[in-house]
Amino acid sequence: MTVMLDMPTLRPDTALAGAPAGTQKPLVVLVYPKVDHEKDYVYFWMPFSLLTIAKPLLEDGRFDVALFDGNQHDAAAWARFLDEHLDRAVAIGVSVMTGGGQISHALEMVRTAKERPGCPPVVFGGPHVAVLPEETARHELVDAVLAGPGQNSMLPFLESVLGRLRRADVPGLITRLPSGELLRGPVNPPRTGLLGAYPWHLLNVADYLRDDPTVASRTLNYVSSQGCVYLCRMCFELTYQRKYSAMQADVLLADVCDLHARFGINGVKFYDADWFVNLKRAVSFCEGLTERDLGLKWAASINPNDILKARRAKLGLLDKVAASGCSRLLMGVESGSDRVLADVVQKDVTRAQVLDVAREIADAGILGSYTFIVGFPGESEAEMEQTYSLIEELRGLAPTPETRVHLFAPYPGTPLYDEALAHGFIPPTDLEGWSRFDYYTSLTPWTSQATVDRAREQTQMRLAPAS
């Protein structure tokens, strides 16, 4: 039996597969709301969340997809977009992460859409939904949420909107019933896949090329894997519980070469949680890129343990990485205190090992970019001082590394969230509150203004502030 929901129903004129030949396909609108960057953050990036969701929809062949990037276009452009597309839309999918004001922008956009007659169901997904699916699903402007990887769930969701699948069978779905109770679909499978060869035509790629002084003049961001294998206790990836899945080296190389040929990119900035989880893949990619000799520069994230593992396996990793054009490696070090690293973060690495791998990075001629967190629950002043003394030691290396100090932010679903609650942290209670939940500002009662100021002072990056 099909479950009836308090969702806007599909208008008959937009009914799916039965549409007569020659009529347009039903349209799925995917929205990436604006992120209010920290004051001096220079860039916004290609919304890979939406490209990843759009890909299987287009491959299925029954839908058109239109993307709206709120980082590129303002409220007036959204109104024009709705004028143009709403008639044909069967659903609006909105991506939200916690913080950065993105949720508030999402709600404003949805409110505007819902003021119009015949607005289709609005479904929220993305990192914030992974964190707090039920609270999000209870918001009056949200018709449903899809928790987990959208490439597994959006097509079934559309089938359900069109009455072809029970809502209770849509992976990751949570929606309010008229009674106020929540209806849940089955668990969304954690393994993702389907990455690469994105439908680039949905966006104007040229608008996303950046002159990045740490990479190259025409740098594009890219995400080549999802998930992580490490268990750092403050990390959002633990909440997500998605299994690590990555594009294979040859598929990734083919995509990078294609982007080079089609859009003239000369740099790639990988935004994977940890690009080096699979060392065999990393080495194959580097060797392949070196062979192709495109003069491409690239940057990626790395865990100190990846370098230690590569050493044990005698892979000659960093030499290969440097030879293939890698200009910058970003590493979350988190702390200079061995107690904090071991007991609080579970980083599985010591301060001495961090210094050791950072030296190897510098010796390979690669810019190291190191991030730290201060203000963990129970962290002492002396332990924070150890972080600052490690930063000082790192800054003695050549090339001089970038250093960035964040303030601890308790994300629901992480082990440190519970510890933060026990230490007196009071979490936001609604979507708007989570919208303002930024780790650039102090979120926890035990973090003093002096700690905040010191963290800012010790953040030294090579990117020029946006003018």
Ligand code: B12
């Ligand atoms: C690029 C990026 C940014 C960009 C913004 C993105 C852009 N397009 O411009 C920038 C640099 C601006 C940014 C900023 C911030 N970011 Co950010 N960012 C990322 C990053 C590195 C990559 C995002 C990405 O493209 N992923 C790849 C895609 C394929 O994965 P995805 O986004 O998770 O999408 C999948 C699912 O979530 C889901 N999904 C997503 N959207 C939707 C929508 C629908 C309808 C459905 C059904 C499914 C769905 O399906 C997708 C495919 O599987 C991620 C970490 C990561 N590697 O994912 C962090 C990440 C998203 N950021 C995060 C955070 C916290 C921030 C900040 C808010 C930090 C802060 N200060 O507090 C800031 C913004 C504030 C500020 N003041 O600057 C967190 C979010 C955690 C959370 N609970 O929401 C992440 C996960 C990093 C982390 N591990 O902590 N970020």
